[in-house]
Amino acid sequence: MNDATNDVSVTKNNEHDPLFSILIPSWNNLEILKITIGSILKNSTYRHQIVVHVNEGSDGTLAWLSEKGILxxxxxxxxxxxxxxxxxxxxxxxxxxxxxxxxNYFCPGWDKYLYEEVRKQQGIKWCISGTLIEREVTKNACVIAPYDFGSDQTNFDEARLLAEYDKIPFADWHGSNWYPMVLPRQLWCAVGGLSVEFSPGMYSDPDFMMKLWHYGVRTFKGVSKARAYHFMSKTTSRVKRNDGAKTFLFKWGMSSSVFLKYHLQMGRNDRGEEISTPTPSKMKDYFKRIWNAIRTSAT
Structure with a gap:
């Protein structure tokens, strides 16, 4: 695919139809999943379709979803x-x-603010994220931190979160890449969803952004007012991690860090402009590829 791919028009919803199809993978995390889905039902401005993928489900997730009639x-x-x-x-x-x-606990109005941004877009070449609130500071410049409202269902301070979430100053930002993320279903289908060679999932997010980039997407925006509290429940600590950094490097010919910094301009304040194509030096990535090739052949 190339940047010349034609846009396809998107037909608007009837006001009585669900607005978003919200996709949620879950792996034996029922108590937090209940909070996530409960917040969508309680705090959304519009009606939405919720579809959960249950990985294993030995904790009762399947029975609970069936009981609640959740697809x-x-x-x-x-x-x-x-x-x-x-x-x-x-x-x-x-x-x-x-x-x-x-x-994720979806804060009141999360979908209203995302949809306000969606309605400004033309065609299908755009990807828009909400903004996460997290209890710990990480290297992610796109989240609001540190604001601790609890780590799980046992100590979650919902009342304090609802009283404070919209009073924390933060600007719109470049980069998208983070969930919750909204994009046209036609765009999702056009690039084939997430690439399964990154299973179980490390670096599947920047790979997905790169596929969107090659399709011609240049609007990757984070909306500050569309907020969700992230419990950081660390499901990834239970899985055997794939070497996604190497897979990304060999697939695209550059590291994910270069892509996020120079292409998506991750974390930079958004001023309403599209991202332009960068021309960073590729020597760093060239030597990374050589080193990885040597390391792979040595094993």
Whole structure:
């Protein structure tokens, strides 16, 4: 695919139809999943379709979703987030898909502010994220931190979060890449969803952004007012990690760090302009490829 790919028009929803198809992979994380889905039902401005992919589900997740009448797909074992998003996307019926982790509490108006930004877009070449609030400072410049409202269902201070979430100053930002993320379902289908060679999922996010970039997307925006609290429940600590950094490097010919910094301009304040194509030096990535090739042949 190339940057000359034609846009396809998107038909607007009837006001009575669900607005977003929200896809949520979950792996034996029922108590936090209940909070996530509860916040969508309680704090959304619009009605949405929720589709969960249940990885294993030995903790009662399947029974709870069935009892609540929530649409879901299922795998007997954990197949990771790549299949975990791709499978439920086959059941999505809305014009727009939202990707979400299973440990996000959606704050009031999250969908209103995302949809306000969506309505400004032309065609389907755009990707827009909400903004996470996290209890710990990390290297991620796109989140609001540190603001600790709890680590799980046992100590979650919902009342304090609802009183404070919209009073924390933060600007719109460049980069998208982070969930919750909304994009047109046509765009999701055009690039084939998440790439399963990154299973169980490390570096599948920047790979997905790179696929969007090659399709011609230049609007990667984070909306400050569309907020969600991230419990940081660390599901990834339970899986055997794939070497996503190396897979990304050999697939695209550059490191994910170069892509995020120079292409997506991750974390830079958004001023309403599209991202321009960068021309960074590729020597650093060239030597990384050589080193990885030597290391691989040595093993």
């Amino acid at each position: 879901h797909t299922h795998s007997d074992k954990n197949v990771g987030v790549c299949y975990g998003f791709n499978l439920p996307s086959s059941l999505a019926t809305c014009e727009y898909i939202v990707l979400s982790d299973d440990d």
